[in-house]
Each structure stands twice: as C-alpha cells, then as structure tokens.
Amino acid sequence: MLSRPDMTLVSRTAGLEALRPEWEALWQEAPKATPFQSPAWLIPWWRHIGEGELLTLALREEGLLVGLLPLYVHAAGDGVRRLFPLGIGTTDYLDAIIRPGHEADVMAEAFRQLAALADRFDVAEWPQLRPGSPLMEPAPAGWTSRVAPDTPCPATPLPSSLDALVSVVSRKTLRDLRTVRKRAAEAGEPHWRTADAETIGPIFDALLRLHAARWETRQEPGVLDSPAVQAAHRAALPELLRAGLLRLQALHLNGEVVAVLYALLDPPQRRARRVYLYISGFDPALDRLSPGMLLVGHALEQAVSEGFATLDFLRGQEPYKYFWGAADAPSFRRILHPPTGQRP
Incomplete structure (x- = not known):
C-alpha cells in the first residue's frame, strides 16, 4: 500500500444519503455484495428501524470510494454500547463493501480508525458473515477477536x-x-x-x-x-x-x-x-x-x-428447505473488543 485510504466518518442520515451514488457504484463493483448491502436496502432500514448513533466509515483512495463499513452504535438495556452493521435483525447477510483488491488495505485502515473511535463503543458484534467476508479480515495487535458459527443459510445449486x-x-x-x-x-x-x-x-x-x-x-x-x-x-x-x-x-x-x-x-x-x-x-x-x-x-x-446459479433460502434450518435440495452454507458471528489507550 503506497498510502493509507482517507476516511470520512458518516454520523448523520443526510451524510448516508449523500453517499448513495458512490455507494451504488461501489456495490456494483463488489462481486460478492448481496442486495442486502445495497443503499436501496440499507438506507430505508436506517431511516425506519435503526436506533442509535450512526458510525459509518467511508474510505477513499485518490477520491475514489474503495470501502464502506455501514456501522452504527446501539446502547442496549444492559448499558453495553455495541457496534453493529446496519441492517441487523431483518437482514440475512451483513458485510462491508470493498472494491476488489483493496480488502486488506481498507480493513487495516478501518481497524485503525475504529481504534481511534473506541470511546464511542464497548464491543463490535458482527453477525451473519459469510466465509471470505471482509469483516473477517485479521484484526491488528491489541484487538481481541472471537469468531463463532452463526445460523446457516441453506441454498440450492441450480x-x-x-x-x-x-x-x-x-x-x-x-x-x-x-x-x-x-x-x-x-x-x-x-x-x-x-x-x-x-x-x-x-x-x-x-x-x-x-x-x-x-x-x-x-x-x-x-x-x-x-x-x-x-x-x-x-x-x-x-x-x-x-x-x-x-x-x-x-x-x-x-x-x-x-x-x-x-x-x-x-x-x-x-x-x-x-x-x-x-x-x-x-x-x-x-x-x-x-x-x-x-x-x-x-x-x-x-x-x-x-x-x-443458486436459490438461497437464507438463514434458518426449516425442514422444507432441504426438500428442495438445499445444503447449509455456513455463516459466522464475530465479536471484537478494541484496544484501549490507542490513537492513530
């Protein structure tokens, strides 16, 4: 990496809306991004369902959007401030969107920036991640990370x-x-x-x-x-x-x-x-x-x-899905604690 990506923190709904054209273009370029990562799905989710503090990272190289981590902080009744992906709860696949070839660089910078924002959240919880998700990239030293199996998504190859x-x-x-x-x-x-x-x-x-x-x-x-x-x-x-x-x-x-x-x-x-x-x-x-x-x-x-190529039944192991030739595709839940006392 010749230079680190530049990061813009998006903390207001208007900023999320302003990202829509770039977001759409980036989503089109990411071959593994599902409709659940599109602005057409996630912006309405945030406007009507999301509760908490928007904490979305937009990363650019030479002005081009190369990575988007659509995240927000939710403070639960137990007082723990959790950093969730937008769409949680009603969305079956959650993820970041990163231009192909930039995954490692973008996630390295994202982790660096999130460490700088660690006073805003206590723990990051990223469920429903597919194998190969950018959000499964190794965390830098100082972070603690735990990955566990999440609900499988049965799918039928056509x-x-x-x-x-x-x-x-x-x-x-x-x-x-x-x-x-x-x-x-x-x-x-x-x-x-x-x-x-x-x-x-x-x-x-x-x-x-x-x-x-x-x-x-x-x-x-x-x-x-x-x-x-x-x-x-x-x-x-x-x-x-x-x-x-x-x-x-x-x-x-x-x-x-x-x-x-x-x-x-x-x-x-x-x-x-x-x-x-x-x-x-x-x-x-x-x-x-x-x-x-x-x-x-x-x-x-x-x-x-x-x-x-595939009929995806999404999460859940209801018996009827397997009548149609579906096989479980794994997904994962990642829980991370940021380092303390670190700034970029």
Missing part, C-alpha cells in the same frame, strides 16, 4: 435446465409439486402476477395480511408486524424494483391473492447470480393446497429458466 432439476431436487418433491399444482387447478384458476411500479403497494399489502394471518394461527406476531419494519420495506421496495433487485410475486386463485413471495435478486450483470427467498405469506385456510410449495416451486423453476 442446474442449467428444467429437465435437469431431478439431479438436484428429489423425485418425490417434484412429484408432490405436480400434485399440489393439480389440486390448485381443480380449486379454481391459479395465475401469477409479478409486482410492477403500480401493483407493488397492493401486493405488499396482501403479503402483510397473509403473513399476519399465518402467524395468528400460532398466536404470535410475525416479523412484519412492526410498523417500523413495514415502513422500511415500503420505502425500500420501489428502489429495489428500479434497481432490478426485487421479485415480489402474488399467486391468485379465483381472483383473490392467496400467497405472496418476496424475493431479492443479484443484479443482471453479476456472474453466478442468486435468488434470495426473503419472506412469504399465504392463506392458512388453504393449507390443503400447499401454497408454500407452490411458491417455492414457481420460484425455483423461474430461477432455472432465467439462468440463476
């Missing part, structure tokens, strides 16, 4: 054609899919509709209704129950749609929306693209039609037809 699906998904699951499709056809006139700019609001409303109805049968609130979470999604959805990162699909039966799938997509120019199955909702009164299987089966076949 074949190149629908005819080859049987090489990934069991014959029984494919046979069951044909059976439930036949039942749905006998029950009415099923058809799919993908949200566009005009229908995105009504389809999201249907998702909220169906998701809540499903969780009411368990006498529990769903993850979409919070008004703040709903507001973040309402703000993010149009931006994700414009960026080509959203697939929000409704299954209609006899003119009624009976199931909705909310998925995110890697951008079109990305190699080995993934579909991320984020959340779904369906009418619990139609359990006999297996709407969950209809949703996943449709998403799977569409992803194969469009040349996607």
Whole structure:
C-alpha cells in the first residue's frame, strides 16, 4: 500500500444519503455484495428501524470510494454500547463493501480508525458473515477477536435446465409439486402476477395480511408486524424494483391473492447470480393446497429458466428447505473488543 485510504466518518442520515451514488457504484463493483448491502436496502432500514448513533466509515483512495463499513452504535438495556452493521435483525447477510483488491488495505485502515473511535463503543458484534467476508479480515495487535458459527443459510445449486432439476431436487418433491399444482387447478384458476411500479403497494399489502394471518394461527406476531419494519420495506421496495433487485410475486386463485413471495435478486450483470427467498405469506385456510410449495416451486423453476446459479433460502434450518435440495452454507458471528489507550 503506497498510502493509507482517507476516511470520512458518516454520523448523520443526510451524510448516508449523500453517499448513495458512490455507494451504488461501489456495490456494483463488489462481486460478492448481496442486495442486502445495497443503499436501496440499507438506507430505508436506517431511516425506519435503526436506533442509535450512526458510525459509518467511508474510505477513499485518490477520491475514489474503495470501502464502506455501514456501522452504527446501539446502547442496549444492559448499558453495553455495541457496534453493529446496519441492517441487523431483518437482514440475512451483513458485510462491508470493498472494491476488489483493496480488502486488506481498507480493513487495516478501518481497524485503525475504529481504534481511534473506541470511546464511542464497548464491543463490535458482527453477525451473519459469510466465509471470505471482509469483516473477517485479521484484526491488528491489541484487538481481541472471537469468531463463532452463526445460523446457516441453506441454498440450492441450480442446474442449467428444467429437465435437469431431478439431479438436484428429489423425485418425490417434484412429484408432490405436480400434485399440489393439480389440486390448485381443480380449486379454481391459479395465475401469477409479478409486482410492477403500480401493483407493488397492493401486493405488499396482501403479503402483510397473509403473513399476519399465518402467524395468528400460532398466536404470535410475525416479523412484519412492526410498523417500523413495514415502513422500511415500503420505502425500500420501489428502489429495489428500479434497481432490478426485487421479485415480489402474488399467486391468485379465483381472483383473490392467496400467497405472496418476496424475493431479492443479484443484479443482471453479476456472474453466478442468486435468488434470495426473503419472506412469504399465504392463506392458512388453504393449507390443503400447499401454497408454500407452490411458491417455492414457481420460484425455483423461474430461477432455472432465467439462468440463476443458486436459490438461497437464507438463514434458518426449516425442514422444507432441504426438500428442495438445499445444503447449509455456513455463516459466522464475530465479536471484537478494541484496544484501549490507542490513537492513530
């Protein structure tokens, strides 16, 4: 490294918004960045869900943004000030965004700067990190670091054609899919509709209704129950749609929306693209039609037809994911304590 990257500390929401064009360009350049690191996802999250002190590091070399660590400090009821990544809680993959080839230099400077800011937080907690994440880079001397396994994210590698699906998904699951499709056809006139700019609001409303109805049968609130979470999604959805990162699909039966799938997509120019199955909702009164299987089966076949490489079920080891040929992909939680009494 000929010179250290220059760091700008972003501590106000307006500063985060001002970063959007550079952030978007950097995100496009990072081949492993998911939609969950995009400004379309994280800025609405911070505006509506985030609580605490924004502590985001923007690192540049010769004026070019080469690294972004979207972080904030949250003081919990126990009095501990934790340095979290933006998006925690509602986001399945968390990470920094770094231009390829700059990972070691950017993280070395980021650790140096965070050491200088150590009076603002007590511990850094970075969950849901994938293997190879920049946030897994070795910490300098003086930091203490502990890494533990976090919740796996099952994913299915997709074949190149629908005819080859049987090489990934069991014959029984494919046979069951044909059976439930036949039942749905006998029950009415099923058809799919993908949200566009005009229908995105009504389809999201249907998702909220169906998701809540499903969780009411368990006498529990769903993850979409919070008004703040709903507001973040309402703000993010149009931006994700414009960026080509959203697939929000409704299954209609006899003119009624009976199931909705909310998925995110890697951008079109990305190699080995993934579909991320984020959340779904369906009418619990139609359990006999297996709407969950209809949703996943449709998403799977569409992803194969469009040349996607992976169907990512995101975190959680629910049994149904493995019916579709998914295998666990590891993730990690890193906990770091900064050095004391050090300044750059």
